[in-house]
Amino acid sequence: MLRNGLKWTIIAGLSLTLAASTASAADYVQPNHSYSGYSLPSYLNKVPVAKPIWSTNLGHPSESYRYGADRVAVGEGTIFYLKNGKLVAANAKTGKTIWTYGEKLLTQVIYQNGTILVSDTNGRVYMVSAKTGTTKWKSASVKGQSVFSFAFDKDTVYANTNKGILAYDKATGKLKWSNGSVLNSGSMMVVDDKLLASTWESGALTVDVTYAINKQTGKTLWRAGSIPSPLLIKDGYLYSRDTWPPNDSNTYQYPLSVIELSTGKAVEERQYIKIPEGQDALSTQVYTSATDGQFLFIQANNAIFRYDYRKPGDEQQPKTYQYNGKWIAGPYNNKLFFEKEYGGGIQAIKVLNDERVDYEGLDNPVSRLDFYNSGMFVGQTDGEIYALNVITGKALFRYQTQARSFEAFHIEDGVLIAQADDSLYAFKIPAQLLQPLPTTPIANVDYVNTDAKITINGKVQTLKLNPIMIQNQIYVPLQAVAEALGAKVQHDAATGATTIVYKNQNLNAPEGEAINQITYVKIGDFGKLLGISVVWDQAARSVNIDTSKS
Incomplete structure (x- = not known):
């Protein structure tokens, strides 16, 4: 009976095929019920598969133990990570637990000079010995306060919270000052005698804002509107794109503000990428920009333009890079990196001479990419991890996880720590990926x-x-x-x-x-x-x- 059933199944399938192939021209409508992509068959991927030297599950973040993105810090041959609201210190090479600390802890986890900074759900900040896991100090509790990020100098820890910025004495944890004028802070950095905090503020319009705060007193020194996090700080000036919404009178696509660091005053605005004659200014788009040495790279009009940031755009002829895909990183190793438009994968353009470099094995959209020396570490949305040589494009190993998203890759003591959704994976890094990049500054001439x-x-x-x-x-x-x-x-x-x-x-x-x-x-x-x-x-x-x- 089984054989007859199988035979009948085959005959029925043939009958359906024949019926479709013999339909009259007047009756036939081409179906659109299927789709076949361009993914490379897995058996054709020759990149070696690695085996983790250890792994651990962190558990899912929850409302009780709310995590941010990155739950990991590294230092002293140790990895420090949050798991179920506790801080865990483990040997980077073996994954063996050295100590655990606290409860209801949240990100950010920061390693700095032998100590760990972390906070809890009550807004209390802890400084913990990285070696022993003992408390060096803890701040007072502030109900309803969440710490989003930290910055520090040799004397002070700065905590960015939903109630403003708090400054703690680094030795004792005593509160030095608070500044409640800066909310929703996106980033903080210490520059000379100032703490720069970039945020956004919403009124009739939502605008980017950067504040300068006296790091000794907490007093606001100046506020620069329409200025997000700086692209560059050099010789007493802050350089940043002016993000004030464009209007139909604009004649350029990218205004670069030059801000005097001591006063916050805009001393110059340099314009780049002239809007073509007859084109509506409001329809032009600038997606992103980056600096490298003296060069400013601007993505616009399906191309990347390279200018010398020290001169206005009208005084120079920009170098232009054409590409198919999305600019996702660079310049790094004198290359700009793009996610390919179709089928996934990464290709780079050499800044010096437009040569293309393809990166082996990659064939899905990128969830995360990080560079470290000669290493390029990628997590794809299909869950696969790749370790590649950024100079040659060769993939050294890959590993398949069940993740769809990745957070920052960390390197410690020759070990790669990959954060794949709720799991950590550790891999030994090939020596060639730990080698420093060659020093090849961008030339002033294209060749x-x-x-x-x-x-x-x-x-x-x-x-x-x-x-x-x-x-x-x-x-x-x-x-x-x-x-x-x-x-x-x-x-x-x-x-x-x-x-x-x-x-x-x-x-x-x-x-x-x-x-x-x-x-x-x-x-x-x-x-x-x-x-x-x-x-x-x-x-x-x-x-x-x-x-x-x-």
Whole structure:
């Protein structure tokens, strides 16, 4: 009977298929009842699967034990985490519990110089010894007060609460002062003699606001409206985007306010990205921005624009990066990182030359991304964790969890701590991911790497550096090529001058472009300097040097 039933099932399936395939043209309507995505089959993913060295479940946050996002801090080879309202200290390599502390505790958990800061549901702040788990001090209880975050300097702990900012003596826990004018504070930072607190305030309009508070007295020194958390603080000035709502009279998309740190006064507003003629100012959008060194990166109009923040936009031609997807991180390692538009995954654009770097294995939307030295750590919304080399794009390992969201990855004593929903997972980190990034500052000139070769008197040279192209002109690495010709290159640190000694002549090197601390010069200038023939052969993609010709 079983065989007959199976046979009948197969015949019925064939009958349905045949019926669909023989419908007349007049009767057929193409269905839209199915969808097939583009996910890579799991068996084709060659990234090695790791095994956690330990894991633990933290339990779900609840109204009784309300947690914020990040329940973890690390230091001294130890991980400190909140579990069921208690603070737990565990060995980072083994997960073995060292001590537990308190009850009804909440985030934020902060490690700082051998101590842990944490608070409870009554608004009481605790400073705990990281080594022993004993109380160093606890503040007075304030009913109805929740601590959202901490900041500190060498003498004071600053607590951001729903009733304002409180300052506690770091040694005793005694309340120094309170400032009730700053509510809903989004971030705090100590800058010289001030505590900067960024928040938002709602009236007829909801606006971003930054306050400066005297960190000794708690007195408000100034208030800057339409100024969110600073992008940059340098040489006594705060730089931040002016977020006052735009109107139809605006002619630029991105105003950068320059705020005098001592007074809070806007001394200049630099405008970037001119609105195209005939385009409605209210329809233009700027999504996000970031700074790196002297450069300001602005996302707008489906592109990223790079400016020198020290000059107004009208005085410069911005470098533009085109992409498909969403800008999610960077600059980091001189790269901008994007979540791909279709199918998930991450691709980076090199800031220096627009080259693309794909990151292996990633194939779902990103829930969390953190960088640490040469490591790039990603949690995807399908629950998979990846550890990648940010320089090469190669994935070192992956691990599948049941999570959909991730909080900050932490690194301690060569161990990666991943927060996946209500669980912690610890992994040993490959040594290459712990290596510091190479110091390669962004160049002041845009260039393109080439695969061109260099020949000297007909012989192909083996050099570590290839020629590059700047504005469609070929440049060669000065020192590498000069030494290949038997010349000596001498640098005078005092004057910054470079001299080439060639055939008993002392020659002043031509001006070139410094890229990644290497000087490149135009091939024509190089030939004229040494009195030799230097020619670019486009067909052979070769720089041909002939010392017998001038």
